[in-house]
Amino acid sequence: MSAIVTTLEQRIGRGATTQEFFVNMGPQHPSTHGVLRLVLKLEGETVKDVIPVLGYVHRGVEKMGEHLSYRQFVHLTDRLDYLSALANNWAVAKAVEKAAGIETNERIETIRTLVAELQRIASHQLWWGVFGMDLGAFTPFLYGFRDRERITDILEETIGARLTMNYIQPGGVMFDLHPDFQRKVKEFIAYFRPKLEEYETLLSRNIIAQERMRGVGVLEAAQAVALGATGPVLRASGVAHDLRKSEPYGVYGKVEFDVPVGARGDCWDRYWVRIEEIRQSLRIIEQLIENIPEGKHLLVKPAVRTKVPEGITYSQVETARGVFGVLLVSDGKDVPYRIHVRTPNFNNLWAITRIAPGWRVADLVTMISSLDIVVPDIDR
Amino acid sequence: MDVSRMNPIVAPPLRRSGFFADIVAGLRSLLQGMGITFRYFSHPSTVVTQQYPENRATLKMFDRYRMRLSLPHDENGFHKCTACRICEQACPNGSINVVSRKGAVTGKTELDRYIWRMDSCTFCNACVMACPFSCLKMNGDFECSVFDKSLLVFNLTRYAGPTSTVLMKVENPEERRKLWEPRDVYSGPLPLRGTELPGGGKTLGKPEEPARSET
Numbered sequence: 001m002s003a004i005v006t007t008l009e010q011r012i013g014r015g016a017t018t019q020e021f022f023v024n025m026g027p028q029h030p031s032t033h034g035v036l037r038l039v040l041k042l043e044g045e046t047v048k049d050v051i052p053v054l055g056y057v058h059r060g061v062e063k064m065g066e067h068l069s070y071r072q073f074v075h076l077t078d079r080l081d082y083l084s085a086l087a088n089n090w091a092v093a094k095a096v097e098k099a100a101g102i103e104t105n106e107r108i109e110t111i112r113t114l115v116a117e118l119q120r121i122a123s124h125q126l127w128w129g130v131f132g133m134d135l136g137a138f139t140p141f142l143y144g145f146r147d148r149e150r151i152t153d154i155l156e157e158t159i160g161a162r163l164t165m166n167y168i169q170p171g172g173v174m175f176d177l178h179p180d181f182q183r184k185v186k187e188f189i190a191y192f193r194p195k196l197e198e199y200e201t202l203l204s205r206n207i208i209a210q211e212r213m214r215g216v217g218v219l220e221a222a223q224a225v226a227l228g229a230t231g232p233v234l235r236a237s238g239v240a241h242d243l244r245k246s247e248p249y250g251v252y253g254k255v256e257f258d259v260p261v262g263a264r265g266d267c268w269d270r271y272w273v274r275i276e277e278i279r280q281s282l283r284i285i286e287q288l289i290e291n292i293p294e295g296k297h298l299l300v301k302p303a304v305r306t307k308v309p310e311g312i313t314y315s316q317v318e319t320a321r322g323v324f325g326v327l328l329v330s331d332g333k334d335v336p337y338r339i340h341v342r343t344p345n346f347n348n349l350w351a352i353t354r355i356a357p358g359w360r361v362a363d364l365v366t367m368i369s370s371l372d373i374v375v376p377d378i379d380r
Numbered sequence: 381m382d383v384s385r386m387n388p389i390v391a392p393p394l395r396r397s398g399f400f401a402d403i404v405a406g407l408r409s410l411l412q413g414m415g416i417t418f419r420y421f422s423h424p425s426t427v428v429t430q431q432y433p434e435n436r437a438t439l440k441m442f443d444r445y446r447m448r449l450s451l452p453h454d455e456n457g458f459h460k461c462t463a464c465r466i467c468e469q470a471c472p473n474g475s476i477n478v479v480s481r482k483g484a485v486t487g488k489t490e491l492d493r494y495i496w497r498m499d500s501c502t503f504c505n506a507c508v509m510a511c512p513f514s515c516l517k518m519n520g521d522f523e524c525s526v527f528d529k530s531l532l533v534f535n536l537t538r539y540a541g542p543t544s545t546v547l548m549k550v551e552n553p554e555e556r557r558k559l560w561e562p563r564d565v566y567s568g569p570l571p572l573r574g575t576e577l578p579g580g581g582k583t584l585g586k587p588e589e590p591a592r593s594e595t
Contacts, residue, residue: 164504201413202416258387260390260391269391276389302470302509
């Protein structure tokens with residue numbers, strides 16, 4: 001930068017200087033993925049500092065939860081990380097089941113695992129498309145959405161909703177699997193494996209995309225852990241932390257899959273980890289789809305307001321973006337005394353303050369996109 | 381944490397071999413990517429976009445698709461609702477209001493109006509799940525846009541009049557039909573005063589028209 005400054009001074013004379021200035025990126029910016037406002041401290045086009053400003057979609061979900069029964073609260077979690085609605089539902093269901101001592105059966109857990117993994121793929125497909133678009137390639141966006149539509153259709157047939165699903169309930173799931181579910185999922189896997197290779201050819205092996213990701217925005221493992229980053233962001237920094245492995249819930253303990261981790265923690269690693277996670281999710285689904293155990297799909301009467309004994313319960317699941325945790329504080333009533341939600345994106349967002357300084361604004365867009373941020377999840 | 385159980389697979393490094401080799405490999409990667417684009421371009425049958433307003437006649441929503449709440453009536457105009465208010469309590473944001481009355485003859489509580497506010501409904505299906513008589517259904521009728529928010533307050537009971545026990549005693553269906561008092565689906569705070577609903581009133585005025593998913 002100093003080289004440019006001296007050149008300017010030499011050219012113009014009269015002691016022309018550059019100065020630092022502040023620019024708002026967002027809240028209405030196409031590549032901030034929602035109403036996220038980043039205040040950038042710039043020197044020329046070099047980012048000196050990034051200050052995220054939050055609160056544009058704050059809805060007070062935690063406070064609302066204090067007036068809703070546990071079953072009613074589930075539908076609010078759809079609206080946090082809307083791309084992992086099922087995993088969020090699951091976290092609440094798991095917490096309530098743990099606190100109230102509700103046992104679930106094998107079928108319920110298998111259904112939950114299947115739909116959550118399907119949605120993880122759908123979420124990563126959407127991310128892949130949007131990531132391509134943020135790099136300046138519009139084509140991946142179309143292909144990503146085309147294949148995501150297949151999963152959305154499968155889930156829509158069983159669940160009845162495309163985005164805000166409210167499917168996994170304390171004590172079971174809302175509907176039983178649709179009779180076509182197994183056939184359609186098998187068809188999807190057969191369809192999607194070649195398409196994933198296409199994704200690789202289109203974007204992963206593209207030299208321009210590679211050069212824009214390689215070495216950009218390196219997040220050290222120690223920094224990632226200190227920030228509390230989870231999910232692919234943490235794993236790309238080389239920390240093999242995956243709740244599905246370390247404290248298996250659902251039927252993750254019975255299936256085989258690997259945990260992809262990055263080597264350097266740059267944008268390329270975050271990209272690669274997510275693409276590889278799609279493959280691992282396909283592996284999990286393939287192992288489970290053949291024999292889904294028989295049983296009831298809902299063990300609690302839907303009209304009953306579940307009462308939770310006094311105490312504090314915490315449960316967490318691994319969503320497509322990281323650890324989603326729910327803390328229930330109960331005073332023995334049918335509504336929680338306090339409900340706290342730990343969302344992965346809030347912690348992942350702050351990685352941008354560590355990795356962005358020193359890079360250009362165009363690289364900042366790549367970095368935000370590689371963190372895969374969903375803004376309603378940050379503000380909640 | 382037991383790291384050995386993790387089976388981590390580590391990201392491979394991006395290989396760079398040399399200046400000219402990279403140029404050749406890079407150009408090839410670009411051409412391969414363009415090849416995919418041109419393959420789809422030259423095969424229009426692979427295009428999957430739905431032409432929505434044009435395909436309305438053939439568009440079929442899934443049976444479970446959750447959209448407009450409905451209180452299915454049988455061919456005699458009866459519904460199974462007993463005004464127990466369980467759905468009202470199950471609703472997370474007060475979108476349902478069950479107005480009950482004392483039956484003129486029987487003296488029992490019966491449903492007068494079933495008011496559903498679509499403007500605050502989140503389609504979470506809690507009311508349908510909670511109903512002990514399975515008298516509610518969310519159907520796939522998704523074309524519900526209006527120009528005025530107050531038009532999103534619906535009355536799901538189609539008829540008012542004597543209770544079913546009284547009505548059943550009337551043998552002649554024509555006579556029975558005369559005892560009903562037809563209700564407007566619209567029950568918002570503003571009276572309609574005969575004005576046409578936006579969009580020709582087609583969606584709002586005919587709730588009995590079955591949703592496409594059921595046909």
